[in-house]
Amino acid sequence: MKKATASGAIQDRGAVQPDHIRRSWSRCEASGLEGEAPPRIEPLTSHELRSRIEQSEELYRRCRPELETLRRVAVSGEGVAIVADPLGVVLDCVGAEDFARRANQVSLSPGSLWTEQLRGTNGIGAVLMELKPLVVRGSEHFFATNRFLDCAAAPIMTPYGSVAGVLNVSAPASTTSAYALGLVELAIDQIEHRQFAEVFAHHQVVRLHADPQLLGTAREGVLVFNDDLRLVAANRHGLALVDIDWKALGGRSFGELFDVSPEDEPGRYAGRELRSWRGRRLHSGGQEKASPARPLAGLPRFSRASLTTPIYDEATRADIERARKVMESGLPVVVTGETGCGKEVFARHLHALSSRALCPFVAVNCAALPESLIEAELFGYVEGAFTGALKKGAKGLLREADGGVLLLDEIGDMPLPAQARLLRALQEREVTPLGCSKAVPVDFALICATHLKLEDLVASGRFRRDLFYRISQFHVRLKPIREHPQLARVVSNLWSQTTSEDPEYRLAPETLGRLSGYDWPGNFRQLAGVLRTLFVLAERSVEVPCSALPVEILSTPAELRNESSDLQSKTRLILQDALDRHGGNISRAARSLGVSRGTFYRRLLQAQSVAPSEMD
Numbered sequence: 001m002k003k004a005t006a007s008g009a010i011q012d013r014g015a016v017q018p019d020h021i022r023r024s025w026s027r028c029e030a031s032g033l034e035g036e037a038p039p040r041i042e043p044l045t046s047h048e049l050r051s052r053i054e055q056s057e058e059l060y061r062r063c064r065p066e067l068e069t070l071r072r073v074a075v076s077g078e079g080v081a082i083v084a085d086p087l088g089v090v091l092d093c094v095g096a097e098d099f100a101r102r103a104n105q106v107s108l109s110p111g112s113l114w115t116e117q118l119r120g121t122n123g124i125g126a127v128l129m130e131l132k133p134l135v136v137r138g139s140e141h142f143f144a145t146n147r148f149l150d151c152a153a154a155p156i157m158t159p160y161g162s163v164a165g166v167l168n169v170s171a172p173a174s175t176t177s178a179y180a181l182g183l184v185e186l187a188i189d190q191i192e193h194r195q196f197a198e199v200f201a202h203h204q205v206v207r208l209h210a211d212p213q214l215l216g217t218a219r220e221g222v223l224v225f226n227d228d229l230r231l232v233a234a235n236r237h238g239l240a241l242v243d244i245d246w247k248a249l250g251g252r253s254f255g256e257l258f259d260v261s262p263e264d265e266p267g268r269y270a271g272r273e274l275r276s277w278r279g280r281r282l283h284s285g286g287q288e289k290a291s292p293a294r295p296l297a298g299l300p301r302f303s304r305a306s307l308t309t310p311i312y313d314e315a316t317r318a319d320i321e322r323a324r325k326v327m328e329s330g331l332p333v334v335v336t337g338e339t340g341c342g343k344e345v346f347a348r349h350l351h352a353l354s355s356r357a358l359c360p361f362v363a364v365n366c367a368a369l370p371e372s373l374i375e376a377e378l379f380g381y382v383e384g385a386f387t388g389a390l391k392k393g394a395k396g397l398l399r400e401a402d403g404g405v406l407l408l409d410e411i412g413d414m415p416l417p418a419q420a421r422l423l424r425a426l427q428e429r430e431v432t433p434l435g436c437s438k439a440v441p442v443d444f445a446l447i448c449a450t451h452l453k454l455e456d457l458v459a460s461g462r463f464r465r466d467l468f469y470r471i472s473q474f475h476v477r478l479k480p481i482r483e484h485p486q487l488a489r490v491v492s493n494l495w496s497q498t499t500s501e502d503p504e505y506r507l508a509p510e511t512l513g514r515l516s517g518y519d520w521p522g523n524f525r526q527l528a529g530v531l532r533t534l535f536v537l538a539e540r541s542v543e544v545p546c547s548a549l550p551v552e553i554l555s556t557p558a559e560l561r562n563e564s565s566d567l568q569s570k571t572r573l574i575l576q577d578a579l580d581r582h583g584g585n586i587s588r589a590a591r592s593l594g595v596s597r598g599t600f601y602r603r604l605l606q607a608q609s610v611a612p613s614e615m616d
């Protein structure tokens, strides 16, 4: 058997290899790969794949519209479009069925890992090493078994310069043109551009291009500045337009990047011409501060809340209408429910329906903020308020929500001193930042979410009674989905959203029956994850059989529930005991068990999710 070597490949074709291919082959040789085919690697189990998809939920959702477009392109070229996560695990593969079958024979299918170290030179693996768009043609693949493929692939970057995933189009060798790579890049422009609309509604966002016609399109450059006017995020086009790279994030200021006076703010140049520090003339499409995410030209708004259209029964719709009226009247709304039953989605929905819809929605998970920083994060601080404080101070999340809606998620986990400050802010409608004696007026509607019973926390002294009375005039309890009067309809509805209403993807009646009979401890989050995995693994025109379901849904419910609730109740006892021993202080309880606050909190949530009676 001929040993594959980089130099051998060059001689074989007598052609000059692109640099990225040469580098990739050298890396493969250095990591000891050899032979005609990669070593056999087991794909992830459907359970593991589901967990990876859950971890890459945002990426997967963001890619869906583009993957759909690329599917059509791929089908016409008899190829497939693939999205992979930042580790190189294929999350989804769509396109021409014949080619997908061939790709499947070399494990180019969901759940398989396509790093260079395992599969040799290939589109996904090479992109993860080179971090740039590239083409790997048939014979440029390291292993002979993969040489029937042409791959055009590019990285999807986060606004902070890390890799969010890879988009790849593979087609039969010798059929891929530069056009395929262009389409992949265009799709990535759209995906990356959308991230800015969602994430940076409250920063100073400068949109620019040398050609004013391209402002407002996914090709425009985007630079994001914080309150200190320091560059904190960008897209690739933005960086290229001002001749810098990702390393400049956090380091360069607005005044250093453009020919402006040091004290000038980006807003001054909205809709005007700007000159870069290198003298390049650019047009600014304006900047936005404290304004809602702007829908992109020609694209549907794709925010987290609208990714899945929430499914509500009649009773919940009535609750929404009541909650909206309460919120509009200036009173807080408390939303309770087990983990994953949609408390945050509900709050976002309420915001979207309210008169504050065009102002910010700020969600804060009180359990996720370190106890030592929670007050600074919520109420802001002035320069030098504490060691490690930002030079110019920080505005705080309450003020970030000014004009809009503030969701305090897991409010039951807020430390007592922060509760006292919050109460004052709600009563006075003003916030006093740490280290400052002057109060600043604020106006936001408040939604509080919790999976715990606030009354119990009040009784045990972990939640201030006065704050409880201030916020808990109106409660909405979101029921766990197992209590849904028409669970089969919920499942069908969510399945049709998951498949983008493609009637070729169908659940077998027995599969639907099993899904509707399961008790879903993780509620909507778990159901959505399972349906997404079924969809990824499904074949068009073949009903999804029961055998595709995860084992926990297939096992006899009684057996499984006994086992898992045994384990969960033991966990709950241990956690509760630690909490009791430390006066309800989660940080100290977590430390006593040698786990982080986040892990402790997660375990608590899991353990509580099998004890629905606690919610009632």
Ligand SMILES: Nc1ncnc2c1ncn2[C@@H]1O[C@H](COP(=O)(O)OP(=O)(O)OP(=O)(O)O)[C@@H](O)[C@H]1O
Pocket: 308, 309, 310, 311, 312, 337, 338, 339, 340, 341, 342, 343, 344, 345, 346, 451, 494, 523, 524, 525, 526, 528
């Ligand atoms: N009404 C709904 N219809 C369809 N899907 C929903 C609905 N509510 C929530 N989901 C799905 O469930 C996921 C979890 O929802 P959300 O984050 O709002 O739950 P939560 O109750 O706030 O969870 P936790 O308490 O763990 O923070 C969402 O990302 C969405 O995919």
